[in-house]
Amino acid sequence: MQTKSPTIQLRGVKKLYKIGTEEVAALNGIDIDITEGEFAALMGPSGSGKSTLMNILGCLDRPTVGSYKLDGEEVAHLSDDALARTRNKKIGFVFQNFNLLSKIDALDNVALPLLYAGVGLKERREKAYHFLEAVGLGDRAAHQPNELSGGQRQRVAIARALVNDPHIIMADEPTGNLDTKSTKEIMEIFQGLHEKGRTIILVTHEPEIAQCASRQILVRDGVISKDAGRGVVMDVV
Amino acid sequence: MxxxxxxxxxxxxxxxxxxxxxxxxxxxxxxxxxxxxxxxxxxxFGELGANTLNIMPEGGRNRGVRQARSAMQSLKTMDAEAIEKKVKGVQYVSPVVSSSYQVVYGNENVNTNVRGVKPAYLQKNSITVKNGYFITNDANENRLRVAVLGNTVAVNLFGEDNPVGKQIRINNQPFRVIGIMDTKGASGMGEDQDDVILVPFTTMQERMLGITHIQRIEVTVEPGYSQKEVGQSIINLLRSRHHLTATQNDDFRIIDMSAILxxxxxxxxxxxxxxxxxxxxxxxxxxxxxxxxxxxxxxxxxxxxxxxxxxxxxxxxxxxxxxxxxxxxxxxxxxxxxxxxxxxxxxxxxxxxxxxxxxxxxxxxxxxxxxxxxxxxxxxxxxxxxxxxxxxxxxxxx
Known part of the structure; x- marks a missing residue:
């Protein structure tokens, strides 16, 4: 058994909100290590702090206290722009409601992260097309999001998450708005990505979906209440 | 985007x-x-001459009643000649006498402005004669009854015909048409500059009006000279010629065209x-x-x-x-x-x-x-x- 240095390392992470004079802790001391290539499911009832943890892991938010090392680099106290660049380079997002821009076509949606990475137009288009093809939507490149089905939209979003070759895919309830058939397709894509060695963090409240992951992390009242691999697979790839 | x-x-x-x-x-x-x-x-204004000084009679009061400019007789032909000879920086001097007359040719009958001008008027007002010739020194000295027509007058009286050499009657006196001026268009003040007949100065002053004074003097300032200085020299000259004492007001007035512009x-x-x-x-x-x-x-x-x-x-x-x-x-x-x-x-x-x-x-x-x-x-x-x-x-x- 070989242990790799973790891609994600959280130590003593707290997120505190002030409501009136009272301080409420959305996260109250979280320690997590996620190794490269892991497929982790983040679970928990609403109000558990699951979304806050997801935002911090996705570099959309900073912890109030504690340390977050991403690829060994401390990112807990970066500036807004530095966080934006980190997201652009290292994290690909897949959202429940797809979050595609409705006024531009699928290809330009996929190419968007490359725009902010400073890639030239021609290369942007080529790469975006390549990733659209990879999710089986090469023939829909010129379609606007509203001309695509829910499953197709989510596949466009996955292509967008992959286009800048990030270390980590953050998927927030990616199948929450999809029918059973599309859900199966999307989960197969995630399985495929996991087999290719991509690190995936999947936020869900559906146990069947979480079963696809190799590790389940349960958050409750701002702390991790359970952290278990499926069977024996834990910290091992 | x-x-x-x-x-x-x-x-x-x-x-x-x-x-x-x-x-x-x-x-x-x-x-x-x-x-x-x-x-x-x-x-x-360039055509009218922005570098022009207009000298008019002024200030004649008869028992407190200001008289009409045309009734004032303070400017004489000799004044114009003196300005031309003695004031530095003067290019042309034109004494002006003019009046409105009935002009007749055949059945056609128009009322227009008739001006008596000297030959130098041609250069001074950048006039070009498109047909015939302008008033000569000879015509001026001999008080000849010859006329140069503005385009509007020519068209009104003759239509398409060539007026040069024809006889017209101005205020019932016979005049021979010797030339037609090129069209100048409206002046800066909006009046038709082509609705005019030019006749020799002496003819106008002595034969038509029967006066010895003049109504106006137009002075063109030579380029490079200041209108103000030339104007001041003219004021000094005319005051001494008119024997005005220090307490008396000018009996003339100078209108500076550049000031209007x-x-x-x-x-x-x-x-x-x-x-x-x-x-x-x-x-x-x-x-x-x-x-x-x-x-x-x-x-x-x-x-x-x-x-x-x-x-x-x-x-x-x-x-x-x-x-x-x-x-x-x-x-x-x-x-x-x-x-x-x-x-x-x-x-x-x-x-x-x-x-x-x-x-x-x-x-x-x-x-x-x-x-x-x-x-x-x-x-x-x-x-x-x-x-x-x-x-x-x-x-x-x-």
């Missing part, structure tokens, strides 16, 4: 641009009109300033309109901004996107405004024949750049608001 969002909200964008369109259109049209009128007046220019520039002020207010209102619509746009597109930020857009990425959008909005407004202004400038002369317009490149470029600047300035606040949005909040926005 900016164009997409402007196209998507066509009507709203157009209404937003209206302030800029009106502001820029007003500037372009008014500058074209101002330049046109300025060019027109300068042109006609300058007055006109002052008036035009004041008008321009006024129009610029109105345009500035319109652009300001237009700018506020753009700011308003950009604020609405930022709110409407909160989610889009959230998505872009989640995907790695930095503060300046979002800032630049919205600044470009507001500049494109105001820039398009500026272009439409320029087109509107040019169209107005083209149409105005058809509606108001006296108004001339002159479209130049400078105001077009300046007003375009200015409209872009308005977009930039009024876009800053909304763009900053967009760029400062928190991605989590923005993504949650419905």
């Amino acid at each position: 900016a164009l997409t969002s402007i196209k998507a909200n066509g009507m709203r964008s157009l209404l937003t641009m209206l302030g800029i369109i009106i502001g820029v259109g007003a500037v372009v049209a008014m500058v074209a009109l101002g330049d046109g009128v300025k060019a027109q007046t300068t042109d006609s 300058k007055q006109m220019e002052d008036l035009m520039s004041k008008l321009s300033l006024f129009v610029t002020l109105i345009a500035a207010i319109s652009l300001l209102v237009g700018g506020i309109g753009i700011m308003n619509i950009m604020m609405v746009s930022v709110t409407e597109r909160t989610r889009e901004i959230g998505i872009r930020k989640a995907l790695g857009a930095t503060f300046s990425n979002i800032m630049i996107q919205f600044l470009i959008e507001s500049m494109v909005l105001s820039g398009i407004g500026g272009i439409i405004g320029i087109m509107l202004g040019c169209a107005i400038s083209k149409v105005v002369p058809y509606i108001v024949p006296q108004a001339a317009t002159l479209i130049t490149v400078a105001p077009i470029i300046i007003s375009f750049l200015f409209s872009m600047a308005v977009g930039l300035f009024f876009g800053i606040y909304p763009a900053r608001k967009a760029a400062k949005l928190d991605p989590i909040e923005a993504l949650r926005y419905e």
